[in-house]
Amino acid sequence: MILLAELTNPRAAQAFFDYLKTQHITAKLMPKSAQRVEIWVDEAHHAKADVLWHEFEQDSSADKYWSASWDVGTTDSGLAYQGASFDLKARFDALSWLNRSVSLVSVGLYLAFMFGGFNGLFSVLKFNPANPLQWFTPAIIHFSAIHLIFNLMWWMSLGSKIEQALSSRHLVFLFLFTALISNWAQFLLVGDNFGGLSGVVYGLLGFCWIYGYYSKNEQLAVSQPIVGFMLVWLALGFADVLFVSMANWAHLFGLIAGCVAGWALAWQAKK
Numbered sequence: 001m002i003l004l005a006e007l008t009n010p011r012a013a014q015a016f017f018d019y020l021k022t023q024h025i026t027a028k029l030m031p032k033s034a035q036r037v038e039i040w041v042d043e044a045h046h047a048k049a050d051v052l053w054h055e056f057e058q059d060s061s062a063d064k065y066w067s068a069s070w071d072v073g074t075t076d077s078g079l080a081y082q083g084a085s086f087d088l089k090a091r092f093d094a095l096s097w098l099n100r101s102v103s104l105v106s107v108g109l110y111l112a113f114m115f116g117g118f119n120g121l122f123s124v125l126k127f128n129p130a131n132p133l134q135w136f137t138p139a140i141i142h143f144s145a146i147h148l149i150f151n152l153m154w155w156m157s158l159g160s161k162i163e164q165a166l167s168s169r170h171l172v173f174l175f176l177f178t179a180l181i182s183n184w185a186q187f188l189l190v191g192d193n194f195g196g197l198s199g200v201v202y203g204l205l206g207f208c209w210i211y212g213y214y215s216k217n218e219q220l221a222v223s224q225p226i227v228g229f230m231l232v233w234l235a236l237g238f239a240d241v242l243f244v245s246m247a248n249w250a251h252l253f254g255l256i257a258g259c260v261a262g263w264a265l266a267w268q269a270k271k
Helices: 010-022 043-058 068-072 088-093 097-125 145-165 168-189 198-215 224-239 248-270
Strands: 002-007 027-033 036-041
Touching (some): 002 043, 097 168, 145 198
Antiparallel strands (some): 002 036, 027 036
């Protein structure tokens, strides 16, 4: 193997190492000290890895590196990340205006709910078939910290993948389209007592899954373990064994809407 790079940030080294895995490049991490890590690559892949390394040097906070650990489904290097500057703030700073805005508004509303504003705000934001704006606002309502954190984690990760591979306009379209379909489905099949980004998140998952597969866009591809986990979670929600109330129809129709959008845009791109 050939030495590709040496980093003084173990977390950054892990991110790039996992990204190399997503590009089907054989690599090895070699810790030399608490804060010094070498990355070695297979000789046959060195030229390609060197190009990717220079891209990483230009923008090491890009979400494709952060999300690579999710995509490969493991971080098996055994590195310690204490004191690493490759932190959550750097990742948040790299988000687009839309990604930040949805995240911050969702957090702000949840805090407002906690401090006594639930009844007034929920009545204004919950689904209302007579008000087109309220066809979308349920997506930014969350009822628990776990609900909020889980959704925002996926929203930031998948949303950034879409923006980097395609554009912010695609993310705006997908947010509006999947929120519209998932919210209407949940309302028609169950009622208006629901909220959360889950329908949109499943829509983004479906889009990345189908668009990445048909367009052969590796930057948008989602690994099988990730898809499998989310589909199992969807099935468990319908089985009602999670002891929490979930907007299952919003999840399902959000996923379907995202898959349809992914197939349509991939077909259009091929034409």
